[in-house]
Amino acid sequence: MLPLPTTMKAQVLTAYNEPYTLVDMPVPELTSPYDLLIKVEAASYCHTDAVCAAGGFQGHANAPTQWPHIGCHEFAGTVAQAFESNSEMDLVAHDFRIGDRYAVVDLRQVAPLPTSMSAKEAAPLMCAGLTIYAALRNCELQPGQRIAIIGCGGGLGHLGIQFAHRMGLKVVGTDTSKGALDLAQQLVKQSTIVDATKVKAEDLLQEIGKEDTVFERGQMGCDAAIILPESQAAFDYGMCLLKDRGTCVVVSFPRNGFTFSTQDVVFRHVSIIGSLVGSNRLLREMLTFTAKHGIKSTSKSFALSQLNELVEQHHSGVYGKLIVDMSLEDLSP
Ligand SMILES: [Zn+2]
Incomplete structure (x- = not known):
């Protein structure tokens, strides 16, 4: 040495x-x-x-x-x-x-x-890489299932969509700036990348339903959603995209926390879990x-x-x- x-x-x-x-x-x-x-x-x-x-x-x-x-x-x-x-x-x-x-x-x-x-x-x-990799693993999805990554063009998100795609998952990514959206789209061409400021979560959900030819509200959408931004809007967006019994993985930690709908956890059986590094x-x-x-x-x-x-x-x-x-x-x- x-x-x-x-x-x-x-x-x-x-x-x-x-x-x-x-x-x-x-x-x-x-x-x-x-x-x-x-x-x-x-x-x-x-x-x-x-x-x-x-x-x-x-x-x-x-x-x-x-x-x-x-x-x-x-x-x-x-x-x-x-x-x-x-x-x-x-x-x-x-x-x-x-x-x-x-x-x-x-x-x-x-x-x-x-x-x-x-x-x-x-x-x-x-x-960043380990945190998003662990969050994906904590979703316990099988190849062919669908994941939403809210904040897909950020430090964690842009790695997350690549990991998810290579794990064989269908990828839905949302972000709010042109740079982030362009980066995500370019990294995983087979994904659905959406500008959350322009497309409402409910409309995106209906689009996914059409693609899967599933039209019952609780059956359409994503099997899991990972929330990376700190905003309540990002959390709500991810929750809306989930199927009944889906998993919401919280990675961000806003100072005042997130508010969740009891309807989502009681009637739709959505699980909310946290994930920290790995x-x-x-x-x-x-x-x-x-x-x-x-x-x-x-x-x-x-x-x-x-x-x-x-x-x-x-x-x-x-x-x-x-x-x-x-x-x-x-x-x-
Ligand atoms: Zn760190």
């Missing part, structure tokens, strides 16, 4: 609702036999980074336990140092103790990258599945020093993923 520098660059938050500051920090040290030091090559910005920076996790287990706090917790890189072994291998990791460009991770939480996958391709899979076993399965089917995340790269510009673009409503690519600038101390 190469000798390690003693300091590194990091983009840190020192308070809620403040921009990130680029600072020099000591390279983190290994303290446990489970620790691995990863040289981060690419790190992807996650929606929970934005929630965390805005103080949305205050009082919850996910809140920063100390300042400074570093964002972009989904990343990929190479092992720089292990507590005991000295083997060098490509790894991906998902952990909250990240320091760009080096991060200490728990070796029980990492997974080897398929050889065909670059760090830039892998980083957005570590949280296990390490599922992470490895998702990486293999992604490589096997050539699934790609659509991302836009920024240098580490441009993180605040990345965050601004995140808030202006982007589609696909925004990532920090460490190779875009010289970060040597």
Whole structure:
């Protein structure tokens, strides 16, 4: 292994609702036999980074336990140092103790990258990819059944429609911006992609019914719906598209929650379940599945020093993923 520098660059938050500051920090040290030091090559910005920076996790287990706090917790890189072994291998990791460009991770939480996958391709899979893959698996659908993905052109959605299609599901995707809709349509041509601002859920349901030649209200529509946006309108849209006994999978967590109709759960027997990230076993399965089917995340790269510009673009409503690519600038101390 190469000798390690003693300091590194990091983009840190020192308070809620403040921009990130680029600072020099000591390279983190290994303290446990489970620790691995990863040289981060690419790190992807996650929606929970934005929630965390805005103080949305205050009082919850996910809140920063100390300042400074570093964002972009989904990343990929190479092992720089292990507590005991000295083997060098490509790894991906998902952990909250990240320091760009080096991060200490728990070796029980990492997974080897398929050889065909670059760090830039892998980083957005570590949280967004795993989260939507797990949500799809939690629907427990069989090939040929139909899934609705509400928010199909976002960071999770654009991966979700590709996974769902490759799982053999019929895909219905909705979104609200032209960029997101175009991206989704281009990624999975066989899907039904709909602008939710123009087509009412009830009308889309009738269209699906016609396609399936099913005309009874409770029998037409989707077997499951995954809700990715935080709006009540998105939740209601997904619920409307469900068949009776369908499953609504909630992935987003708006501050004030969602309101559901008791009619839907009592008379239509719709199940509402939540889904959060996924296990390490599922992470490895998702990486293999992604490589096997050539699934790609659509991302836009920024240098580490441009993180605040990345965050601004995140808030202006982007589609696909925004990532920090460490190779875009010289970060040597
Ligand atoms: Zn995340």
